[in-house]
Amino acid sequence: MSFKLVTKKKGQANFMSCKEFFKPIRDGVEKLSPIKNDMDNFFLCLVVGFKYNLREKYNNYTLVEFNSKYTEGFLHVRPLINGLLLTKIIGLKGIDNNQKSKVKKLMQEVIDINDPLNLKPDFIRILHEYYIGGYLKLLSEFDNKRPKDVSVFFTKLNNLLKD
Amino acid sequence: MRLDLVKWESAGLRCPDFDIDIEKNGEILPTLLQMPNGTGKTTTLDLLKCCMYNHEFTTREIQEYKAKGNEYKEKGFFQAKLKLDSEIFYIKISFDFKNNKASYSSSLSSGGWKPELILPTPLDKIIDKGLVDLLFIDLEKCEKLFRKHLTEAQDAIRKFCKITILNRIISDLDEHKKRARNIATPRGSVEINIATEEARNKDINLKYNEIKKQEEKCKKFLNDTEDKFTEYDLIIREKLEKDDQLKKRREELETKKNKAEALYQNALLNNFNKIKIIGTYGGNLEKNLTGFVEGLDKLQLPEAEARVFFEELLERDHCICGEELNEKRRQNILKEKEKFISIDAARIVAEIKNSVKIHISENQKTNLDEVNKVTQKFKHEYDSLIEDLKLITTKTFKDDMKIWDDYNKLKKERGEKEYFLSVTIKKPWKSIDNESNTESLISLKTQKELSDKRLAELTGTQDIEKKVKFLINILDSSKEEAEMKISKELTDECNNKIKKMLSKDPVYIESIEKHIIFKDQQSKGSTGQEARIGIIFLLTILDRSLIKFPLVVDTPVKGMDFAGRRRTAKFISDLKSQFIGFVIDSDKEDFSDKLKEFSNNKANFITSYRRHPEFDKLASEFQMGPKNSGNSHVVYDYNFFNKFKEETDPDEL
Numbered sequence: 001m002s003f004k005l006v007t008k009k010k011g012q013a014n015f016m017s018c019k020e021f022f023k024p025i026r027d028g029v030e031k032l033s034p035i036k037n038d039m040d041n042f043f044l045c046l047v048v049g050f051k052y053n054l055r056e057k058y059n060n061y062t063l064v065e066f067n068s069k070y071t072e073g074f075l076h077v078r079p080l081i082n083g084l085l086l087t088k089i090i091g092l093k094g095i096d097n098n099q100k101s102k103v104k105k106l107m108q109e110v111i112d113i114n115d116p117l118n119l120k121p122d123f124i125r126i127l128h129e130y131y132i133g134g135y136l137k138l139l140s141e142f143d144n145k146r147p148k149d150v151s152v153f154f155t156k157l158n159n160l161l162k163d
Numbered sequence: 164m165r166l167d168l169v170k171w172e173s174a175g176l177r178c179p180d181f182d183i184d185i186e187k188n189g190e191i192l193p194t195l196l197q198m199p200n201g202t203g204k205t206t207t208l209d210l211l212k213c214c215m216y217n218h219e220f221t222t223r224e225i226q227e228y229k230a231k232g233n234e235y236k237e238k239g240f241f242q243a244k245l246k247l248d249s250e251i252f253y254i255k256i257s258f259d260f261k262n263n264k265a266s267y268s269s270s271l272s273s274g275g276w277k278p279e280l281i282l283p284t285p286l287d288k289i290i291d292k293g294l295v296d297l298l299f300i301d302l303e304k305c306e307k308l309f310r311k312h313l314t315e316a317q318d319a320i321r322k323f324c325k326i327t328i329l330n331r332i333i334s335d336l337d338e339h340k341k342r343a344r345n346i347a348t349p350r351g352s353v354e355i356n357i358a359t360e361e362a363r364n365k366d367i368n369l370k371y372n373e374i375k376k377q378e379e380k381c382k383k384f385l386n387d388t389e390d391k392f393t394e395y396d397l398i399i400r401e402k403l404e405k406d407d408q409l410k411k412r413r414e415e416l417e418t419k420k421n422k423a424e425a426l427y428q429n430a431l432l433n434n435f436n437k438i439k440i441i442g443t444y445g446g447n448l449e450k451n452l453t454g455f456v457e458g459l460d461k462l463q464l465p466e467a468e469a470r471v472f473f474e475e476l477l478e479r480d481h482c483i484c485g486e487e488l489n490e491k492r493r494q495n496i497l498k499e500k501e502k503f504i505s506i507d508a509a510r511i512v513a514e515i516k517n518s519v520k521i522h523i524s525e526n527q528k529t530n531l532d533e534v535n536k537v538t539q540k541f542k543h544e545y546d547s548l549i550e551d552l553k554l555i556t557t558k559t560f561k562d563d564m565k566i567w568d569d570y571n572k573l574k575k576e577r578g579e580k581e582y583f584l585s586v587t588i589k590k591p592w593k594s595i596d597n598e599s600n601t602e603s604l605i606s607l608k609t610q611k612e613l614s615d616k617r618l619a620e621l622t623g624t625q626d627i628e629k630k631v632k633f634l635i636n637i638l639d640s641s642k643e644e645a646e647m648k649i650s651k652e653l654t655d656e657c658n659n660k661i662k663k664m665l666s667k668d669p670v671y672i673e674s675i676e677k678h679i680i681f682k683d684q685q686s687k688g689s690t691g692q693e694a695r696i697g698i699i700f701l702l703t704i705l706d707r708s709l710i711k712f713p714l715v716v717d718t719p720v721k722g723m724d725f726a727g728r729r730r731t732a733k734f735i736s737d738l739k740s741q742f743i744g745f746v747i748d749s750d751k752e753d754f755s756d757k758l759k760e761f762s763n764n765k766a767n768f769i770t771s772y773r774r775h776p777e778f779d780k781l782a783s784e785f786q787m788g789p790k791n792s793g794n795s796h797v798v799y800d801y802n803f804f805n806k807f808k809e810e811t812d813p814d815e816l
Contacts, residue, residue, distance in 0.1 A: 002595050028582065032424065032427060032431060033431065034428075034431050034432040034435040034436075035435070040435075043439070044438070047441055047448075050441070050448060050451075051446065051447065053447075065595040065600070066595065067593075073439075074439070076439075077439050077440070077441070079511075079515040079519070080440070080442060080452065080515075080518055080519065080522065082511070082515055083456070083515040083518070083519055084448065084451055086455060086515070087451045087452065087454070088451075090455075097455075097458035097462075098458075098461070098462070103458070103459075103464065104503065107464075107465075107504050108504055108505070108508060111511050111512070113505075113507035113511060118511050151427075151542045154431060154434045154535075155535050155538070155539065157438070158434070158532075158534055158535050159531075159535070161438065161444055161446070161448075162444060162446065162530075163444070163445035163446040
């Protein structure tokens with residue numbers, strides 16, 4: 001399973017695709033922007049989803065693949081993303097951190113050493129649910145409008161992520 | 164195969180009613196046709212072109228061909244007589260100005276007049292608008308051969324040297340493959356899979372063609388706006404250079420702005436990189452990650468070696484306690500082993516632990532408020548300098564702000580098109596690409612190949628697919644090699660001619676790939692230089708082509724010095740194809756007399772003009788005065804041709 005970006009929401013014709021949202025602040029349109037590719041879009045939403053513990057039902061959305069693995073600039077972020085996902089899943093399954101056998105079993109369930117994301121498909125899906133959750137939060141923060149300025153975007157994002 | 168233009172006539176159009184016979188004593192000779200400015204050279208050239216392919220006339224075009232004032236007639240026509248080897252054929256374009264209609268009719272030697280454009284089959288197979296545009300050319304407008312976004316020079320090589328024939332073979336092979344797939348279509352669930360893949364294959368083709376069209380549009384836009392953009396650029400440079408004080412101030416601001424821009428860009432990048440290290444900016448993300456890692460430590464996870472220990476134990480005959488390992492004991496060990504995680508999974512968990520420990524330490528902490536402050540500070544500095552620059556721009560351009568705005572708008576538009584051409588359509592194929600998520604021609608081509616392969620598997624036509632692919636690969640590489648070889652040879656031949664023709668001001672060709680590239684990094688030649696090199700290129704390529712097409716050139720010695728004119732006359736006299744050059748009186752010196760000399764008097768010199776007492780008087784002096792009351796007159800005589808000179812401005816005639 002690959003990384004995907006959300007394009008449509010079922011039953012909401014005017015839903016703005018993630019690509020469209022980031023368009024004005026992406027490199028190529030905004031020449032100074034550090035947001036250069038779809039992986040960047042995905043990550044910026046995911047981190048918000050994780051922060052606010054927001055998950056959206058995968059089946060309610062249409063998503064389009066963009067990458068089958070982490071890009072060069074995100075390889076070092078992969079363990080942190082997977083670590084956070086594991087903590088979220090431990091929480092979701094109501095596993096106590098001291099239940100060693102259950103934690104070990106969960107790791108066996110979640111981790112796939114043959115997948116470039118190191119995750120099994122069901123859990124890549126959950127990762128995407130947090131990504132969609134984060135994207136919706138960003139959309140609402142920007143009143144369902146595209147950000148006009150990259151520095152304004154980062155200021156809002158920093159405020160959302162800070163303690 | 165040889166195609167000659169024998170004669171043409173026109174009536175009721177904006178140009179005078181001409182009847183021009185190119186054949187002289189039954190021979191087709193190099194011809195110079197003298198037409199003063201304003202007598203319809205462009206109209207004639209355009210309509211001659213339209214006789215060679217099916218042109219769809221717009222209402223505006225039809226109205227442009229209409230005669231003006233007293234000469235207006237409701238109907239008019241243009242008719243060309245041509246000869247393909249020994250076969251004579253006629254093409255006629257009739258204009259109905261009242262109803263805004265234009266229609267073709269044609270007559271081949273094999274039958275009477277038909278109400279449509281029909282060309283002899285061998286010609287119909289190879290001729291198209293692109294080729295016609297090269298054969299009937301106004302050298303003042305030959306810039307297409309030199310523009311980096313256009314492929315006119317490459318197309319000319321492909322067409323004249325018949326490389327395009329290989330495309331037809333490739334297309335036939337592709338059709339053969341499709342036919343084989345259709346015949347072999349099995350039934351049942353496979354049939355559904357085939358239908359799905361066929362639909363996808365079709366979608367890929369549609370997308371490919373759509374992007375190709377977009378590519379052409381972008382190239383056309385860049386070409387169409389190049390002169391305007393260069394002109395703006397020049398005006399802006401001149402304005403900026405004019406006031407020394409403003410220039411100095413602007414340069415200072417530019418330097419400061421560049422520095423501020425780099426700092427601001429760096430701050431944004433730094434902000435993004437900080438965010439990437441999740442957990443370093445406090446809050447629940449940090450707590451989640453550190454809590455997770457602490458928990459793992461507490462549980463002494465991952466115990467990678469433990470599983471390895473069990474795996475090694477299972478390979479032994481006896482347990483470490485010395486007891487024999489029977490089936491029951493082995494099962495117990497296996498059960499115990501499952502409680503531990505695999506070595507690979509352990510490696511990943513260890514990676515997570517290490518990463519969290521390395522990144523989330525005290526000295527890595529990020530204060531996002533501080534990051535915001537720094538970014539905003541640099542942005543403010545950058546924005547202020549941009550504003551200062553805008554102010555100075557307003558001062559510099561004062562009343563010409565529109566030029567500045569138009570220039571920037573055009574610059575942005577051109578930048579987007581250039582990005583599309585140089586990056587978007589050339590992105591490499593990725594396994595997750597499909598026809599809807601990419602605009603890369605390279606990716607779409609690979610997708611098509613993969614889809615063809617899949618269809619071949621489904622229909623059991625792998626053998627044909629493999630053979631066709633093999634043949635197409637050979638043809639593709641042959642095309643590439645042939646093009647490279649021919650363009651290299653053409654470059655050498657053209658440079659030899661340039662050396663002789665433009666001895667005083669030689670501008671040599673570096674290479675001819677998609678377009679003609681000048682040597683010494685000269686990106687663009689002047690109109691005169693491009694006209695001179697353009698005709699050299701066309702004469703050279705036409706000469707080496709097996710198909711002898713006529714070359715009809717407006718202003719063939721445009722911008723040339725006398726030595727260049729003499730050389731051009733020599734090349735024309737040696738040309739095996741028909742040559743017709745439209746000239747005006749100032750083009751004749753050291754050109755028409757030399758053509759007469761080099762061709763041993765076997766050249767044709769025609770003068771056609773809109774009737775005027777001054778010209779009629781001159782014709783009468785040569786006993787060649789008009790015998791009717793028409794609005795035009797044509798004189799077939801070298802001496803008259805030589806003597807003919809426009810004394811009055813055509814607007815005053």
